[in-house]
Amino acid sequence: MTQSIFVPNDTTAWSLGADEVAEAVTAMIAEHGMDAVVVRNGSRGLYWLEPLVEIESPLGRIGFGPIAPHQVADLFAGGAMPTAAHPLSIGLVEELPFLKAQRRLTFARAGVINPMSLTDYRAMEGGVALANALAMEPQQIVNAMKSAGVRGRGGAAFPAGIKWQTVLDAPAHPKYIVCNADEGDSGTFADRLLMEADPFQLIEGMAIAGLAVGAELGIIYLRSEYPRTEAVMTEALALARNAGMLGPDLLGSGRAFDIALRMGAGAYICGEETSLLESLEGKRGQVRPKPPLPALEGLFGKPTVVNNVLTLAAATTVLAKGAEYYATFGEERSRGTMPFQLGGNVAQGGLVELPFGVTLNQLVHDFGKGSRSGRPVKAIQVGGPLGAYLPAQHWDTPLAYEAFAAVGAMLGHGGVVVFDDTADMGEQAEFAMAFCAHESCGKCTPCRIGSVRGVEVIHRIRTGVDPEANLAVLHDLCEALELGSLCALGGLTPMPVRSVLNHFADEMRPSEKGMS
Amino acid sequence: MDDRSETQLQPDLEPNLVEAILREAGPSPTQDALLPILHAVQGQVGHISKETIRSIADAMNLSRAEVQGVVSFYDDFREAPSAKHVVQLCMAEACQAVGCRALAAHAKSQLGVDFGEATPDGAVEIKAVYCFGNCATGPTIRIGNRVHGRVSPERFDALVAPLRSGGRSA
Known part of the structure; x- marks a missing residue:
C-alpha cells in the first residue's frame, strides 16, 4: 500500500524550510521508486520540531524533526522508510508529553489530516x-x-x-x-x-x-x-x-x-x-x-x-x-478549552490547547521548557501588545478571564510571550505606547495624541529627565487613554505600561549606561 | 511563486493594467470593492500613483480624497514605487524577545539604510512590520511573498546578498 509521508504546509514549517523538505522527499520517492506519496498536512503546533516529517506505522505516526532539506537523503537512505530508531526520530508523535498532556477539541484534526481533504475531515x-x-x-x-x-x-x-x-x-x-x-x-x-x-x-x-x-x-x-x-x-x-x-x-x-x-x-x-x-x-x-x-x-x-x-x-x-x-471544560464563566500560544523566547514554542485554569508556570515551564536562550525567564506577556507583562509572582494565577482580570491582566487571544532576563522592561513599556501611536486609527484624541505623548514621557523617565514629575504625567495619560478612548487599542495600551510600572519599576529608571 | 516585491514596470504599462483591473471589477463597482482593487493595483503595478487614484475614483464614483484617504491609511498601499525587493522585518514583541532589535540594527548597518529607505542601487528596502504569526520561531522576516523564521544576522545576510547582486528573491 502506498505510504503517506507527511510534511507540514503551515507558515512556521514553511519559514523553516518545509517546502524544500517536501521537494527533497518527492525527489527521493521518484529516484528510488518508493511506494509513497508526500502529503502536505497542517502543523500540530509543535513548532520547535518543525519541519516535522511524519510517517505512518502500525502503532501510530512516527515523527522526525526538525528536518533540514539536506537531511532528507539520509532520512530516506536507499529509498527505505526510516524507523523510530533513526537518530532524528522523536518517536510516536502522539506520545510526546507536549501533545499528550493537551485537551484538543478545536485542534483535534490539526496536523493529523490533509487540510485539503474533505474525506479526511469527515473521517x-x-x-x-x-x-x-x-x-x-x-x-x-x-x-x-x-x-x-x-x-x-x-x-x-x-x-x-x-x-x-x-x-x-x-x-x-x-x-x-x-x-x-x-x-x-x-x-x-x-x-x-x-x-x-x-x-x-x-x-x-x-x-x-x-x-x-x-x-x-x-x-x-x-x-x-x-x-x-x-x-x-x-x-x-x-x-x-x-x-x-x-x-x-x-x-x-x-x-x-x-x-x-x-x-x-x-x-x-x-x-x-x-x-x-x-x-x-x-x-x-x-x-x-x-x-x-x-x-x-x-x-x-x-x-x-x-x-x-x-x-x-x-x-x-x-x-x-x-x-x-x-x-464540562473550564471553570466559572470561562468554559471550554483555550488554545494558548507559546511564543517569544521559549524553548518549546507552539500551540497548547487546554481547559481554562492552567497556569503560566505549567505552560512556560512544563510545556515550554523555559527560555530558548537558556537564561532565566523574567517576564511573560499574556494577551498580545495590549496585555500585561507578568513577573514570577503571578505565574501561578489560573489562566481564566476572571482570575486574570483580578491581577490587572487579560487573556486576550491567548498569546503567551516569554522574555528572558536580558529584556529591558522600560523599553517594552515605551514600545507599548509607540505601537499604539503607530496603529492608532486617529479617530479619538486620547489614543491619537496620548500615545505619542506617552512615548515622549516614558522616554524622559528612562533617560532621567525629571522622572518624578514625568511619572505623574504618565499615570494621568494612562488614565486618559483608559477612560477616554473609543476602542480597546487606546483603552488597553495602559495595561502593559502599568504592568511595567507596577512589577518592574526599577527598570523605568535610567540605567548606568543611559546616564552617561 | 508570486513575488510582490519585484514589480517595477515600464511606466506606459501602468494605465493598461489599472484599466484591466477596473474592467474586471464590473461596470460600476461599489465602494466595498475598493480594497480588492487597490490590492490588485499594488500587486501588479507595485504602487498606486496619483493618476491611478484619479482613475479609480472616476470609475467608482468616489472623490479622489476618499480613495487617497484609503490608500494612505493602510501600510500595504504605497504611493511611490518601492525598491526592487522589500524585506519586511517583524518588530513585534515575540520577535523582540528573541533579538529582532539586534537583527534590525544589523540590517540597517549592513545596508546603510533606515526603515522605509532603499539602498542607493535601488535593490533592497527594509520595512518594519508587526507580526506574521510566526511567534514561536522568530525573528521573522518576509522577502517578497516568502516568510523566513529564526533569522540570525548571518542568515539575513545570506538571504539578502543575492537580492543585491541582481538575483530574484525566492
Whole structure:
C-alpha cells in the first residue's frame, strides 16, 4: 500500500524550510521508486520540531524533526522508510508529553489530516456539527451556544450566544457573518494554524452561525501578513463549494450560505470589529462609536455577527458534541478549552490547547521548557501588545478571564510571550505606547495624541529627565487613554505600561549606561 | 511563486493594467470593492500613483480624497514605487524577545539604510512590520511573498546578498 509521508504546509514549517523538505522527499520517492506519496498536512503546533516529517506505522505516526532539506537523503537512505530508531526520530508523535498532556477539541484534526481533504475531515467527525445544525431551529442553535458558555476568543470575551441572539432577533435583512481573521496580536497564531491545518472547520462554523441567525453570506477578513493562509483558505473555499458544503443548497437542505475571503492591508486596528467593518466597506479602518452595536447595525448597516476564527470553530464542537460536553471544560464563566500560544523566547514554542485554569508556570515551564536562550525567564506577556507583562509572582494565577482580570491582566487571544532576563522592561513599556501611536486609527484624541505623548514621557523617565514629575504625567495619560478612548487599542495600551510600572519599576529608571 | 516585491514596470504599462483591473471589477463597482482593487493595483503595478487614484475614483464614483484617504491609511498601499525587493522585518514583541532589535540594527548597518529607505542601487528596502504569526520561531522576516523564521544576522545576510547582486528573491 502506498505510504503517506507527511510534511507540514503551515507558515512556521514553511519559514523553516518545509517546502524544500517536501521537494527533497518527492525527489527521493521518484529516484528510488518508493511506494509513497508526500502529503502536505497542517502543523500540530509543535513548532520547535518543525519541519516535522511524519510517517505512518502500525502503532501510530512516527515523527522526525526538525528536518533540514539536506537531511532528507539520509532520512530516506536507499529509498527505505526510516524507523523510530533513526537518530532524528522523536518517536510516536502522539506520545510526546507536549501533545499528550493537551485537551484538543478545536485542534483535534490539526496536523493529523490533509487540510485539503474533505474525506479526511469527515473521517474525524468533520461535518457532523453542520448536519446537526441543519436539523435544528435557529433558536435551538443559539441556545446551544448560550448553554455551552462560549465566549468570544478574539479578546473581548463577549458571550457568543448572546451576540447570536441579538442578530437572530434583529428584524433587518440581509444579515452577515463576519469572521475576524485579522490576528494581529504579537504572540498569537492559533487562528492562522487552524485555517492552515483545518480550514473546513472554520467554514463549517461560519455556516452554522449563518443558519443560527438567518444569514446567507459570510466574509472572512484575513490579514495580508498571512500569504500562505490566504492560499489555503482560497482553495478550501473552492473545495467546500464544489462539495455542496457552501452554496445555494447546503448539503441538499435547500438552505443557502456562501463565504467570501477578503484581505486586510496591514492595519492592526482592523482587528477591532467596527474598524474591520469599515475596511470591508472600502473605507479607512476607523473605529465606529458604539452604539449602534454591529449585531444590529454592522456591515452595510445590517445585523452582523462578528466573531473570531476560534469562536466560530468552537461552534462546531458545541454542535457536534453538545453544549453540556463543551461546558464540562473550564471553570466559572470561562468554559471550554483555550488554545494558548507559546511564543517569544521559549524553548518549546507552539500551540497548547487546554481547559481554562492552567497556569503560566505549567505552560512556560512544563510545556515550554523555559527560555530558548537558556537564561532565566523574567517576564511573560499574556494577551498580545495590549496585555500585561507578568513577573514570577503571578505565574501561578489560573489562566481564566476572571482570575486574570483580578491581577490587572487579560487573556486576550491567548498569546503567551516569554522574555528572558536580558529584556529591558522600560523599553517594552515605551514600545507599548509607540505601537499604539503607530496603529492608532486617529479617530479619538486620547489614543491619537496620548500615545505619542506617552512615548515622549516614558522616554524622559528612562533617560532621567525629571522622572518624578514625568511619572505623574504618565499615570494621568494612562488614565486618559483608559477612560477616554473609543476602542480597546487606546483603552488597553495602559495595561502593559502599568504592568511595567507596577512589577518592574526599577527598570523605568535610567540605567548606568543611559546616564552617561 | 508570486513575488510582490519585484514589480517595477515600464511606466506606459501602468494605465493598461489599472484599466484591466477596473474592467474586471464590473461596470460600476461599489465602494466595498475598493480594497480588492487597490490590492490588485499594488500587486501588479507595485504602487498606486496619483493618476491611478484619479482613475479609480472616476470609475467608482468616489472623490479622489476618499480613495487617497484609503490608500494612505493602510501600510500595504504605497504611493511611490518601492525598491526592487522589500524585506519586511517583524518588530513585534515575540520577535523582540528573541533579538529582532539586534537583527534590525544589523540590517540597517549592513545596508546603510533606515526603515522605509532603499539602498542607493535601488535593490533592497527594509520595512518594519508587526507580526506574521510566526511567534514561536522568530525573528521573522518576509522577502517578497516568502516568510523566513529564526533569522540570525548571518542568515539575513545570506538571504539578502543575492537580492543585491541582481538575483530574484525566492
